Amino acid sequence: MTNFLSLADVSDLDALIQSGRDAKASPFANQHLGKNKTIGLIFFNSSLRTRLSTQKAAQNLGLNVMTMNVGQDSWGLEMEEGVFMNGDKAEHVREAAAVIGRYCDIIGIRAFAELKDREKDYKEQVMHQFAKYANVPIVNLESATRHPLQSLADCITIEEAKAQSGIKRPKVVLTWLPHFKPLPQAVANSFSEWMNARANSGDVDFVITHPEGYELAPEFVGNAKVIYNQDEAFEGADFIYGKNWSSYTQYGQVLTQDPSWAVTMDDIRRSNNGKFMHCLPVRRNLKVADEVLDSPHSLVIEQAANREWSAQAVLKEILQGM
Amino acid sequence: MTNFLSLADVSDLDALIQSGRDAKASPFANQHLGKNKTIGLIFFNSSLRTRLSTQKAAQNLGLNVMTMNVGQDSWGLEMEEGVFMNGDKAEHVREAAAVIGRYCDIIGIRAFAELKDREKDYKEQVMHQFAKYANVPIVNLESATRHPLQSLADCITIEEAKAQSGIKRPKVVLTWLPHFKPLPQAVANSFSEWMNARANSGDVDFVITHPEGYELAPEFVGNAKVIYNQDEAFEGADFIYGKNWSSYTQYGQVLTQDPSWAVTMDDIRRSNNGKFMHCLPVRRNLKVADEVLDSPHSLVIEQAANREWSAQAVLKEILQGM
Amino acid sequence: MTNFLSLADVSDLDALIQSGRDAKASPFANQHLGKNKTIGLIFFNSSLRTRLSTQKAAQNLGLNVMTMNVGQDSWGLEMEEGVFMNGDKAEHVREAAAVIGRYCDIIGIRAFAELKDREKDYKEQVMHQFAKYANVPIVNLESATRHPLQSLADCITIEEAKAQSGIKRPKVVLTWLPHFKPLPQAVANSFSEWMNARANSGDVDFVITHPEGYELAPEFVGNAKVIYNQDEAFEGADFIYGKNWSSYTQYGQVLTQDPSWAVTMDDIRRSNNGKFMHCLPVRRNLKVADEVLDSPHSLVIEQAANREWSAQAVLKEILQGM
Structure with a gap:
């Protein structure tokens, strides 16, 4: 390298x-x-x-x-x-x-x-x-x-969790989260890029969910399935990977702060006993509920480690x- | 630990x-x-x-x-x-x-x-x-x-000076010094806490002096003798430990900047050939006179070391x- | 030392x-x-x-x-x-x-x-x-x-270049460069001080060139030849050392920003196939042309190394x- x-x-x-x-x-x-x-x-x-x-x-x-x-x-x-x-x-x-x-x-x-x-x-x-x-x-x-060092850490974290759960080809969902400030697309782009590679090699299934207008650049979306309904996307999810990003198409804009996109225990229950991931820093309750971060569903500390x-x-x- | x-x-x-x-x-x-x-x-x-x-x-x-x-x-x-x-x-x-x-x-x-x-x-x-x-x-x-690392360094410094002077149970006086900005009570609190422990074990006698309104929190004053007259407090002192702090009772307030509380060679002469200590940084002449800091009475550099x-x-x- | x-x-x-x-x-x-x-x-x-x-x-x-x-x-x-x-x-x-x-x-x-x-x-x-x-x-x-660590690096760089070119006693010219901000004289002073020593020991010939009003302090000029015409100064130069400084006589003033003092390939051609030196950071084109910095005449990276x-x-x- x-x-x-x-x-x-x-x-x-x-x-x-x-x-x-x-x-x-x-x-x-x-x-x-x-x-x-x-x-x-x-x-x-x-x-x-x-x-x-x-x-x-x-x-x-x-x-x-x-x-x-x-x-x-x-x-x-x-x-x-x-x-x-x-x-x-x-x-x-x-x-x-x-x-x-x-x-x-x-x-x-x-x-x-x-x-x-x-x-x-x-x-x-x-x-x-x-x-x-x-x-x-x-x-x-x-x-x-x-942010490829983050994406590599994410892959390590998912492999560790797979080894524990025994699930061979987990469903990984990248979800947009609400935020009041415009943030870069870097982490979401990179995670998509790496997950698409993992999907190609049969290691995961990869889905992206976000409000309309938050489509990532086509070269990063790749073959991922994009679902605009977050509830639907979370069904059967083994990993929910949360991140806010600003719009790529209306570049750098905050198009919505819809709080219903924040991840709560209702979302976790909708998933397949899913694990929650986030690259940190995370604004608690704005983006994801305390109850999720403080539950055994959260992998964020291991992911940072x-x-x-x-x-x-x-x-x-x-x-x-x- | x-x-x-x-x-x-x-x-x-x-x-x-x-x-x-x-x-x-x-x-x-x-x-x-x-x-x-x-x-x-x-x-x-x-x-x-x-x-x-x-x-x-x-x-x-x-x-x-x-x-x-x-x-x-x-x-x-x-x-x-x-x-x-x-x-x-x-x-x-x-x-x-x-x-x-x-x-x-x-x-x-x-x-x-x-x-x-x-x-x-x-x-x-x-x-x-x-x-x-x-x-x-x-x-x-x-x-x-x-500021317990400071207090431990203070204890080391006092023990070194005791070993040199041969004084078994020195009189240690913590004195408030004037300052125009509100400073935390941390160093004064901590020094009091540690000196009270040293007094309890018979290693020092401990006195605190400050203008009225500058009383430290009771849990830090402990068994220390509080004297509001600085001259009286300094009589027979082997160590004068200077520090400014803002009021605890009228929290964070500067109640007085009375320059007579600054330590000078007159104060040293009033003491028992006392040593001057301060945790640094110290504002020269505002809090303590050049003549003290530049004299053999000052332990401030050894204390910092x-x-x-x-x-x-x-x-x-x-x-x-x- | x-x-x-x-x-x-x-x-x-x-x-x-x-x-x-x-x-x-x-x-x-x-x-x-x-x-x-x-x-x-x-x-x-x-x-x-x-x-x-x-x-x-x-x-x-x-x-x-x-x-x-x-x-x-x-x-x-x-x-x-x-x-x-x-x-x-x-x-x-x-x-x-x-x-x-x-x-x-x-x-x-x-x-x-x-x-x-x-x-x-x-x-x-x-x-x-x-x-x-x-x-x-x-x-x-x-x-x-x-800035003596810089001057020592400059001496090392000149000795390396002398070893390569075989020129025993090169002509070194310190030239003032234009800048819109007032900068210290430190690098120019120091370079002059060290080059005068190298001139004394027969290792270089040393010339300084700058607009009138930019004379360095006499103790730094030493025995150097000062030439106010940059073109004349550059004739036969083996090393052109560029630097901006503010006026010493009208202390800290920017007296001129005359762009003709910036070093270009015309200046290099006027010299003896000269090398260009500068302590960095350098503002490209304001002080020296891209064509010089990106040519084999530039020693600035080796000098920094x-x-x-x-x-x-x-x-x-x-x-x-x-």
Whole structure:
């Protein structure tokens, strides 16, 4: 693995999921791999789980870690080419990426969508510019349109739950949840991308449900069944994966805050004794009821804990390829 | 030791003080204890000494350290239960604490009093919520009402000075100092709590002096003698411990800024060749005169240096109990 | 070496440059030197290269690293003596430096010029106060008037290029570049100071060019030839070192933004097949054309990469002197 920007960088998904589960069983088994190597974690946006879990995974592998908050520890970076730089960005990504790539053996980048210009967000400029100019492997710590470390953790979590329940091909439902702020589509996109791959290999059945106007980009919906009636979608669901996202078609807009889309125990009862998943942070009761999160149906903590192992699986494969 | 939230978590104070002094003598003697373990230091508020000394102590013990500034590196955390989360807090402590507890073996938390609602501050919600949901030991890096790592460093400092002076049962005076901003009672509370314990075991005599209206909460005053006349209180003092705090009774108010309460060399001369202590940061001349801080009477630097050893004693005991 | 505040702290410049080149060849050869030692990196201002390269160099030497952003992780520090501290600074450097010096074996400090009061900036109060009160070696991570780690990296870069080109005594031209914001003179001062030393030892010829009114302080100009005509200055140049700075004589003022001072390929063609250098960050096209930065004439990335080795050479010498 050179970069880890999206599912396309994964050659063997089953093996990567298994590698994450192996890391969870023996966190320090590959501590020699990172010796005298350094990962730089560059944050254009806030982070809790990604910051801590990636740092932890790196340390498990013996890597040194350097973190930097862009615009706080340092200054803004210009991403466009050919610009006459007399604005608020003091440095160009060509220099920043190349220089950080001289200090670091691997670079992790978090850079959210701005939700103003769909074409701009969907061309994933920050990731691609870093990948182009850094000359070292780039790890996506959540980009404008994807959050693949989250999706890998989600796959690990689902496999663990499958092993426990014995259900061979569970029904996984991604549901939109209400929110008053416009949020990126990244987690929903990425989860769809990875679940479609899991559906193709016969590991899950995958359904997406959301109000009209919240259709994800076609390349992410893929072969998933889209159902606009949430109750209907939840019937027989083994996993309910909740997430809010703003509209893709009316880009970045909040079209509805309909509270009936929040997940409650009624929804769980409608499912096949389903498990609830969410990438966190989650606004309690706005998006999902306390009673769900505090019940044994919730997998959200295990899912977040698995972020450490998804990061470790990815970093291990990158280090082995060096 | 499971948590270190207050003096109540200390089973043998003499042994803990001695452990700090041992760490000072041999900082790296227990480096194996922290191997492959990680401490997370979570700051809701600014920090200099606590940030650096706890990090250093952890590294002396072989621990990995991850620090995070809440609201800067990440986002605000909701502490109340049952809330419909449509405000400015993006994540609930139930998730945040549980998740951080999966990445970290020990969590240190700094969360100051807001000084708006006494009942709220004094129920120490942040510490208790983290202790409830993190499932790993919690270390208080200064909470709304206490700063026990400081108090332990203060005890170490006093014992060192006692060993030098030969005074068996020194008179220790906590004095209020003037300030124009409302500050928490945490350091004063904690120092009183710990000095009362030292007085009970016959190691010190403990006196508190402050203007009327600055009485600390009764549970912290304990058996201490309270004298409203500072000159009288300082007579025969071996240690003058200065600190400003806002009113507890008229909660969070600045009732006076009377400059005569600042400590000068006249006050030192009134004492028994007394030593001056302060937890730092200290505003020079507003609270204590340059001539005191720059004299051999000042212990403030040694006291701050001892923060490393108080943290190391606590972390060592927690690691040994794992 | 005790402190590294300026060139005056360097006893053997040739040896220090060679030590940097040795570190580049064998980064981990001296990892034992930093064992159980800690460097604190204190930033009063933003940083990208210095933050990451110094951290990396320290880790190469086996040092533990603690970073702190003043005014963000902690609070503002008072630098003046004898102040009645009732303003916005919560702590005095006397305490802060002494305390950090108890937690750290070496302290790196970044503190830019404020560009309001020339005398104040040029007395380098922050560096000198830390050097006075910390009781441990201080490393200048860019101060009000100097950036010696940059200058050392520049020397390493020039020596590498000389080794490649075979030119024994190259002509080095420092040129002012246009900018709309007032920037400190630190990098230009420091580069002049170090190049004058290299000129004295016969290693380079050194020329400075800038518009009238941008004369550097005489102690930094030294024996350098100052030419106000940029085209004339560039004739036969082997190295063109670009940098913007605000006026020293009309302190902190932007006297001109004349775009003809930006470096283009025409300037390179005017030189002796010259190399372009800049400390970064650089605003593309405002200060130097894309065509230069993206050509083989540019050394800016190698120069930034050499920051790691300049820091490592300095830290190694400090550690060896302990």
